[in-house]
Amino acid sequence: MRAAVYDHFTTDLDAVTVRDLPDPKLAPASVLIEVKAAGVNPVDWKLMAGGLDAIMPTQFPVVPGWDVAGVVIATGFDTPEFQVGDEVLAYARKDTVGEGTFAERAVVPVRAVAHKPASLSWEQAAGLPLAxxxxxxxxxxxxxxxxxxxxxxxxxxxxxxxxxxxxxxxxxxxxxxxxxxxxxxxxxxxxxxxxxxxxxxxxxxxxxxxxxxxxxxxxxxxxxxxxxxxxxxxxxxxxxxxxxxxxxxxxVWVRPDGTETARLAQLADDGKLTVDVAGTFGLDQVAEAFRQSQSGHVRGKLVIVP
CATH class of the missing domain: 3.40.50.720 (NAD(P)-binding Rossmann-like Domain)
Incomplete structure (x- = not known):
């Protein structure tokens, strides 16, 4: 699969490159998602600079991205909550920094996944979970x-x-x-x-x-x-x-929780919450997305579309 990656901690945003990686392994109690869109958050470039190295282990090369919206294409053992073909979204942070969502496919623990709200586009859904x-x-x-x-x-x-x-x-x-x-x-x-x-x-x-x-x-x-x-x-x-x-x-520090994400999805489908998308970028434009995020002048969400 194609993915955006970086190989070491750095503040040089151009160190993010696109390459082919093996598909992530589908663990038990997880789903494999075909990524339609992945939200950009300030934590993504802070992680790249080593900002959370004191509290989170890192496995290089790192695929950045903690937000995702996409389609379930495979399920691990014991995942009755979801089936192949389901449209989903998730705050996909794991215990180790490494396999993120700026890629064509991502594996996400089922505890973090919720059904995508029909009222939101893929890009809007991808910008919702973490923030x-x-x-x-x-x-x-x-x-x-x-x-x-x-x-x-x-x-x-x-x-x-x-x-x-x-x-x-x-x-x-x-x-x-x-x-x-x-x-x-x-x-x-x-x-x-x-x-x-x-x-x-x-x-x-x-x-x-x-x-x-x-x-x-x-x-x-x-x-x-x-x-x-x-x-x-x-x-x-x-x-x-x-x-x-x-x-x-x-x-307050948020943790992955599909139940909480489902509450947000319901608010969206009830017409009480929407997501303002400020810009979309390809995998080869992650550095530019990070620069815009760092500027502090973005109103709305930036989104990667593989």
Missing amino acids: GGTALRAIDVLGDLAGRTLLIHGAAGGVGSFGVQIAVARGARVLGTASPKNHDYLRSLGAEPIKYGDGLVDRIRAAADGPVDAVADFVGDQLATTLAVLRADGPHSSIADGSVVEHGGQY
């Missing part, structure tokens, strides 16, 4: 949000935009921080936009007519603002700042 799952967990830990005011830091980003949609679906009033160019986009998702910068605390409190009920941080370095606008007993979470736990908050 959507991260947002889902960060919102879940905040408890019941119906009728409450939620502040989301980084609301227009890849994870934040999912957080907005999930919270709105639960009946929350959402205030979302973003640059002015993204304010119309946030309004289209159901959030009330608030501009970054000096005076942010005052703008938040004015919009909320007092403290907010809960906060979800999808950007980091926002703890002081969170504590300044949150009601005394209000819950808060962050995906980017572990220090929130010292102030009563919860730090």
Whole structure:
């Protein structure tokens, strides 16, 4: 099969090349997926630079990619949940960095797989699992949000935009921080936009007519603002700042979970969640996709199409 690979840790994005590799071995309790699309996430190029080497073993050559959407073409032992021909998606992270999803085929543990929502294209489905799952967990830990005011830091980003949609679906009033160019986009998702910068605390409190009920941080370095606008007993979470736990908050790290991905798929099919695809790339364009991801100015998901 054709796959994008790199052979060592490096910050040189052009070190990603395309070559032929053997098909991955189909393990028990796994499915072999013909990859229709694979989402790009910042963790992909951070892994390439060795950013998670302290906590995750790596087996070279590495095929990057942790998000996937495609068709089941074979099943391992004991996988009654799926059959050949099923359209699926998954957050496909494994315990070892090595066999990723930027390839024509990928093996994924069945515990991470969910049926693809019919309402989303292959490219949209591929951009959903990791970022959507991260947002889902960060919102879940905040408890019941119906009728409450939620502040989301980084609301227009890849994870934040999912957080907005999930919270709105639960009946929350959402205030979302973003640059002015993204304010119309946030309004289209159901959030009330608030501009970054000096005076942010005052703008938040004015919009909320007092403290907010809960906060979800999808950007980091926002703890002081969170504590300044949150009601005394209000819950808060962050995906980017572990220090929130010292102030009563919860730090969120998503793990592969097909059940959670299925919840996102259902929201999509219910018309309550969509995925904005910012660009698609071939296997030979992974370096360019990584460069765009690193720029920090992408609104929506970047997707690899083998």
